[in-house]
Structures are given as C-alpha cells and as structure tokens.
Amino acid sequence: MTDTPLLKVNDVSKFYGNRTGCKNVSFELWPGEVLAIVGESGSGKTTLLNCISTRLMPTTGSVEYHMRDGQYRDLYHMSEAERRFLMRTDWGFVHQNPADGLRMTVSAGANVGERLMAIGDRHYGNIRATAVDWLSRVEIDESRIDDQPRAFSGGMRQRLQIARNLVTGPRLVFMDEPTGGLDVSVQARLLDLVRGLVNDLGLAAIIVTHDLAVARLLSHRMMVMKDGHVIEHGLTDRVLDDPREPYTQLLVSSILQV
Numbered sequence: 229m230t231d232t233p234l235l236k237v238n239d240v241s242k243f244y245g246n247r248t249g250c251k252n253v254s255f256e257l258w259p260g261e262v263l264a265i266v267g268e269s270g271s272g273k274t275t276l277l278n279c280i281s282t283r284l285m286p287t288t289g290s291v292e293y294h295m296r297d298g299q300y301r302d303l304y305h306m307s308e309a310e311r312r313f314l315m316r317t318d319w320g321f322v323h324q325n326p327a328d329g330l331r332m333t334v335s336a337g338a339n340v341g342e343r344l345m346a347i348g349d350r351h352y353g354n355i356r357a358t359a360v361d362w363l364s365r366v367e368i369d370e371s372r373i374d375d376q377p378r379a380f381s382g383g384m385r386q387r388l389q390i391a392r393n394l395v396t397g398p399r400l401v402f403m404d405e406p407t408g409g410l411d412v413s414v415q416a417r418l419l420d421l422v423r424g425l426v427n428d429l430g431l432a433a434i435i436v437t438h439d440l441a442v443a444r445l446l447s448h449r450m451m452v453m454k455d456g457h458v459i460e461h462g463l464t465d466r467v468l469d470d471p472r473e474p475y476t477q478l479l480v481s482s483i484l485q486v
C-alpha cells in the first residue's frame with residue numbers, strides 16, 4: 229500500500245425525496261485495500277456504493293479519486309465521457325446478477341475481449357489469447373470460450389463477469405453482493421477465487437454484502453450501516469470479534485446463532 233489514498237469520500241449524503249438513502253458518509257480507501265459495507269436490507273449499502281461509483285449522484289458531498297497521472301479529481305465534477313472512460317479502464321463493477329454485467333447473447337470470449345477492445349486493443353490474436361488466459365484464471369474451461377453465458381450455470385456466469393471486469397487491469401472494483409443468489413458451495417468457491425485474484429492483482433475493492441462471512445473472508449476493513457448512517461467502522465477482525473455498537477453486536481450474534 230502507498231501513503232496516498234485511492235479514494236477520498238467526503239460527507240456523502242443521498243436523499244430520495246424525504247427518505248434517507250445514506251447520510252454524512254466519509255472515509256478513505258487505500259490502494260490494495262478491500263472494504264466491506266455491511267448492514268441489513270434498506271440500510272443504505274447499495275445507495276452508497278452507487279454514489280461512490282457515480283452510478284447515482286449524491287445530494288451532497290464529494291468523492292476524490294487518485295487518477296493514474298497522480299492528480300485527484302472530484303468524480304462528480306467530471307464529464308460523463310471522462311466518467312465512462314474511468315469505468316471502462318480503471319474500475320470494475322461486479323453486479324449481484326451476472327446478467328446485469330454481461331452480454332448474455334455474445335460468446336464468453338467476446339464478453340472478455342470486448343472490454344479489451346474498448347481500451348484500444350485491436351489485435352485479434354492477442355485479444356483471444358488474453359480471453360483464454362482470463363477464462364482459465366476464473367476456472368472456465370477453454371472449450372467454453374465460444375458459448376454464450378446464457379448456457380452457463382450461475383456460478384460460471386459470475387466468474388465470467390469477474391473475468392470481464394478484471395481483464396483491463398482495473399485499480400478499483402465495486403462489488404454488489406457478488407455471491408448473492410448462489411448455492412452455498414458455489415459461493416465458497418467463488419469467494420476463494422475472488423480473494424485470490426484480489427490479492428494477486430493488488431486490487432482495491434468496495435464490497436457490499438449483508439453476509440458477515442463474506443466480509444470476514446474478503447475485507448481488511450468494514451463499515452456497518454444502519455438507517456443510512458455508518459454506525460461502526462474499523463478493521464474487519466476487530467469489528468467482528470469485538471463489536472462496539474450494540475447494533476453490530478446484535479448482527480454478529482445473530483450470525484453466530486445460526
């Protein structure tokens with residue numbers, strides 16, 4: 229990790245009319261760091277993730293991002309074209325539902341390859357070779373490269389979505405319940421895979437999950453949200469082993485009782 233944050237989130241709030249999505253959220257994310265945002269349904273996790281990743285504009289606040297040229301830029305003051313470029317090159321977004329992050333009617337190879345083309349790669353042989361490499365990294369057999377993702381299982385689709393996101397060498401990946409909706413055994417395998425890739429690539433990630441086991445396995449730090457507020461924030465092991473807030477204690481103990 230360097231001594232410069234990758235992301236500086238300053239007092240971000242989002243209101244939907246008079247309903248609170250998230251309120252007064254501030255934190256920094258460091259290169260290579262994995263942050264989990266946890267909380268029960270309706271606590272504001274997705275709103276916050278969408279605001280930070282600029283899929284949603286907050287009502288107030290700012291997010292500064294450390295660009296590859298060393299400058300900080302306020303994400304909300306970028307042009308739409310600049311934001312889209314950042315999303316294609318420097319960021320990944322892994323959706324809970326792989327169908328939201330994949331093109332279901334083009335081949336697995338094209339799903340990976342078109343991200344490379346979007347950043348200017350034009351050499352068919354290189355693109356195909358990189359796609360093969362990435363499919364193997366996410367444990368999809370090369371023989372499936374010409375199959376469409378709609379012919380894949382849920383776990384394979386999710387692994388393909390991950391390959392599509394990571395092939396361009398992003399520095400920051402957003403994940404919204406990446407293992408939600410999968411069988412428990414499939415989840416475990418996917419989590420192992422994500423953990424390995426994030427470590428190997430030194431990726432920074434922000435992961436939204438309601439599952440504390442996912443946070444434990446993947447994240448260095450975690451933020452607990454309730455009613456739109458961050459009520460506890462700290463190193464993951466500390467928060468889970470020694471929760472300070474009564475609400476976090478309740479969340480942790482409810483998991484232990486299962």
Ligand SMILES: Nc1ncnc2c1ncn2[C@@H]1O[C@H](COP(=O)(O)OP(=O)(O)OP(=O)(O)O)[C@@H](O)[C@H]1O
Nearest residue numbers: 244247248249267268269270271272273274275276
């Ligand atoms: N488009 C919207 N319009 C109005 N209210 C919204 C909208 N999106 C979210 N909200 C409200 O904002 C609050 C936070 O919702 P959000 O979806 O961010 O929570 P969450 O923790 O991600 O929940 P879940 O895990 O169920 O997705 C909730 O009260 C929700 O009803």
